Amino acid sequence: MTKDHANGDPAPGTGTGAPRDGSGELRIRVPDASRITDLTAARAAIDAIDAALADLLARRTEVAGVVQRLKPVGGFAGRNPERERQIVAAMAERAPALGPDRLARIMNAVIEAGLEVAEETSRG
Numbered sequence: 538m539t540k541d542h543a544n545g546d547p548a549p550g551t552g553t554g555a556p557r558d559g560s561g562e563l564r565i566r567v568p569d570a571s572r573i574t575d576l577t578a579a580r581a582a583i584d585a586i587d588a589a590l591a592d593l594l595a596r597r598t599e600v601a602g603v604v605q606r607l608k609p610v611g612g613f614a615g616r617n618p619e620r621e622r623q624i625v626a627a628m629a630e631r632a633p634a635l636g637p638d639r640l641a642r643i644m645n646a647v648i649e650a651g652l653e654v655a656e657e658t659s660r661g
C-alpha cells in the first residue's frame with residue numbers, strides 16, 4: 538500500500554484508505570472537496586472515502602450481529618423502528634446536507650443488510 542510519507546497513513550485513493558492497526562482507531566485523510574480541481578483527484582478522494590466506508594460498514598455489521606444475539610428477540614423479528622429513528626436523527630445532525638429522508642433510506646439499507654448477515658450467520 539502506498540504510504541503518506543508524513544504519518545504513515547495510506548495516501549488518498551490508494552490501498553484501503555483506512556489502516557487497521559489493532560487499535561480500533563480508524564483514520565482517513567480526506568481532502569477538502571472545495572480544493573479538488575481535477576477529475577482524477579476527485580475520484581481518488583472518493584475511492585479513499587469509499588474504502589473507509591466499507592471498513593465502517595463491515596465493523597457496523599459485526600457489532601449489529603452482537604446486538605442481535607444480545608436482544609431477547611433478534612433479527613428482523615426484533616426490528617425496533619424507534620431506535621432506527623433515533624439513529625437517523627443523530628446522523629441527520631451530522632450530515633444536514635443529506636437530510637433525514639435520504640439518511641433514512643441509506644440506513645434502512647445498512648440496517649437490513651446487517652440483519653441479513655446476522656440471520657445467515659446464526660443459521661450457520
Ligand SMILES: O=C(O)C(=O)C[C@]1(C(=O)O)C=C[C@@H](O)C=C1
Nearest residue numbers: 601604616617618620621648651
Ligand atoms: O439496536 C437494535 O435494537 C438493533 O437491533 C440494531 C439495529 C441496527 O442495526 O442499528 C438493527 C435493527 C433494529 O431495528 C434497530 C437497530
